[in-house]
Amino acid sequence: MSRWAYVNGRFVRHGDAAVHIEDRGYQLSDGIYEVWAVVDGRLIDVEGHFERLQRSLSELRITPPMARRPLELVLREAIRRNRVTYGLVYLQVTRGVAPRDHAFPDPMPAPAIVITAKSINRTAADARAAKGITVITMPEIRWGRCDIKTIGLLPNSLAKQAAREQGAGEAWFVDDDGLITEGASSNAWIVDAEGVLRTRDTTANILRGVTRKSVLGLLGEVNIRLDERAFTPEEAKNAREAFITGAGALVMPVVGIDGSPIGDGRPGPVAQRLRALYIRNAQTSNS
Numbered sequence: 586m587s588r589w590a591y592v593n594g595r596f597v598r599h600g601d602a603a604v605h606i607e608d609r610g611y612q613l614s615d616g617i618y619e620v621w622a623v624v625d626g627r628l629i630d631v632e633g634h635f636e637r638l639q640r641s642l643s644e645l646r647i648t649p650p651m652a653r654r655p656l657e658l659v660l661r662e663a664i665r666r667n668r669v670t671y672g673l674v675y676l677q678v679t680r681g682v683a684p685r686d687h688a689f690p691d692p693m694p695a696p697a698i699v700i701t702a703k704s705i706n707r708t709a710a711d712a713r714a715a716k717g718i719t720v721i722t723m724p725e726i727r728w729g730r731c732d733i734k735t736i737g738l739l740p741n742s743l744a745k746q747a748a749r750e751q752g753a754g755e756a757w758f759v760d761d762d763g764l765i766t767e768g769a770s771s772n773a774w775i776v777d778a779e780g781v782l783r784t785r786d787t788t789a790n791i792l793r794g795v796t797r798k799s800v801l802g803l804l805g806e807v808n809i810r811l812d813e814r815a816f817t818p819e820e821a822k823n824a825r826e827a828f829i830t831g832a833g834a835l836v837m838p839v840v841g842i843d844g845s846p847i848g849d850g851r852p853g854p855v856a857q858r859l860r861a862l863y864i865r866n867a868q869t870s871n872s
């Protein structure tokens with residue numbers, strides 16, 4: 586089946602899709618992105634991702650390439666053309682094409698937009714969740730504006746590769762105070778030794794995860810106390826359970842950290858319940 590990408594106003598075959606060599610995203614990482622999960626062909630957490638998209642663009646003073654409604658239509662068309670029932674839609678906007686110069690071009694070029702959609706094997710994802718993943722920890726080396734979802738992902742890429750080489754599914758960054766900030770592509774959570782649900786507060790230098798926010802909204806259906814407070818790798822090792830959240834992982838149990846098991850080394854009840862609730866909500870949402 587052929588895949589389709591949306592590039593600057595039109596759908597083209599994925600294999601033929603291309604951008605200019607002086608696109609500022611390509612040369613300077615001068616761009617932002619957003620990712621929506623797709624479950625049963627539906628876009629999940631639509632509003633949250635649109636809000637963050639708007640915020641990322643405005644923080645970097647990049648002009649929105651399209652109005653909200655037509656953009657949403659294109660996202661849905663990308664899902665339809667690529668026949669995605671379970672997977673991801675990726676949107677990237679860069680400042681556009683201009684002769685290379687660190688400062689912003691004057692006049693400002695039109696922003697460049699790319700949208701792709703891909704399927705994820707649901708059976709494999711469910712099997713992964715049933716088993717749980719392990720994580721490694723790494724020093725936090727990212728810049729001070731991790732709240733903006735920029736395409737500058739080199740530290741995240743290096744961390745993910747290190748995780749892969751050690752047989753882990755995610756890397757958690759640890760800041761200079763010895764506290765976990767977040768994952769390379771997800772937010773980090775534990776149920777600590779006292780049974781309190783912990784995840785770092787979003788005033789810190791982390792991405793304000795849209796899935797994180799939705800999961801917080803589900804806690805009324807789970808009998809647990811929440812403390813939005815950072816935790817150390819040691820606390821994670823001694824935790825009852827752990828998990829990550831993100832558009833790619835949804836809610837994914839974490840069963841080990843740096844070679845030590847967490848809890849009994851199997852997915853915990855809170856992570857499993859939140860995953861089930863999150864997916865149920867996604868399946869019954871209107872989008």
Ligand code: PLP
Nearest residue numbers: 770771772792794795796831832
């Ligand atoms: N933190 C980082 C660094 C991420 O890259 C992501 C997702 O890509 C997340 C957290 C989770 O964010 P969301 O739930 O909005 O996908």
